[in-house]
Amino acid sequence: MAATDISHPAKRQRIGGDLKPSGLKVIGTHNGTFHCDEALAVYILRLTETYRDADIKRSRDPNVLDTCDIVVDVGAVYNESKQRFDHHQRGFEEVFGHGFTTKLSSAGLIYKHFGREIISNQLQLTPDDPKVDSLWLKLYKEFIEAIDGIDNGIPQYHEDIQPKYRNRTDLSSRVSWLNPAWNEPFDSQAVDALFLKASQLAGEEFLGRLNYYCRSWLPARNLVLEALSRRTNVDPSGRIIMFDQFAPWKEHLFELEQELSIPTTAQPFYVIYPDETGGNWRVQAVPLSPESFESRKALPEPWRGVRDEDLSRISGIDDCIFVHASGFIGGNKTKDGAMVMAKKALEA
Known part of the structure; x- marks a missing residue:
């Protein structure tokens, strides 16, 4: 959707007055x-x-x-x-x-x-x-x-919880x-x-x-919707989503899964996308919920907390960068490498 300038109402500001101009609400x-x-x-x-x-x-x-x-x-x-x-x-x-x-x-x-x-x-x-x-x-x-x-x-x-600070x-x-x-x-x-x-x-x-x-929000939603619709082209299982550009996806993914009635047996496990710099690629495990620290299927345990050449050797995948100690995200220097990481993680 093309960018749209949102205009403010007329700067004319007036309260009250004895006379009401003709036609003025x-x-x-x-x-x-x-x-x-x-x-x-x-x-x-x-x-x-x-x-x-x-x-x-x-x-x-x-x-x-x-x-x-x-x-x-x-x-x-x-x-x-x-x-x-x-x-x-x-x-x-x-x-x-x-x-x-x-x-x-x-x-x-x-x-x-x-x-x-x-x-x-x-x-x-x-x-x-x-x-x-x-x-x-x-x-x-x-x-x-x-x-x-x-x-x-x-x-x-819902309950009387004492806040730690006032906002x-x-x-x-x-x-x-x-x-x-x-x-x-x-x-x-x-x-x-x-x-x-x-x-x-x-x-x-x-x-x-x-x-x-x-x-910003609506274009990101459209990107997630498009990626969801073509996920079986990325992998026949439908468990991997691919983005060609970085965009916030978590909120949209969970909302669209519900709106589209995607069963749990077909919901994606991994999301692949270029990082914010565009130089490297990420493979991220989808969490159980947008706020959860637990994943639907974390990256394999032997990869967790390992980096660079050591990770490439253990995984058998070239150009690995890292996998987080919790297994929720990993990195590779190439798109193909990130894809191989996701596919191997599916099989693990």
Whole structure:
């Protein structure tokens, strides 16, 4: 997929005002202390065609909110047809679906309903392009869900485990730090300006992630999918995958194996690829899971911890460089040598 420039919404930033220019939409959210979820929700709404360049009104007055075209994070109503997207009301338990079970904040609500449109617009793809759905789900998993969980006070761990350290560098915390301190003056206009700054911060990080997943994550996924589809051409067993260029593969391999319903009897044991310098080749054993240190089939025990000529002599394979002491990875100076290592490891 060709690289795509992801544009930011118009720099025009304005909150409120007594007059509403003809045709200008208005986004309503609450005033006072702001949080990451509505800061992001407002930003990404302004990436849609309907709410591009929309004005913003920050208020808790129902009469003011009733004049808005869409309201997020306030109003105690979730109703798509009325364009009301609050999540604080009793009985609200909406989740993203697709296997996700975290209760949505206003960020997740807006992203659930408008995310596909935003992605297709930003990347200039048709809404039915399968890449849109892949990126929509990936961005929720890696970026939006944590904002939903933090805003709703959902613990990250199922059990009460005392962390070894505190992390206050996440996006939600950085947005929170932009609010005035308890002993600083709370001026409404100043806080509105800080809200715009928070919205810009959250939105730029959102676009940065989308940009990364479009330019880097998705191309890597496509490489893994292609390598999986032709793995029997590499070895009839289908247990060896070959990449002609280095790319991150672990996450994609496990996800694609599940999506393609590849049985365990046909799942690959080894991945061959050039190292980052392109000068040598690696043969890596596929782990039991992306985070596991155990392999489906580690390289042979007699090779482990042996290097260079000694390894070539023991294995009977020319140009060997090393095999790690745990047997999870080895190296050879040539592509053919790495292939022979993988095939001999299969037979071991």
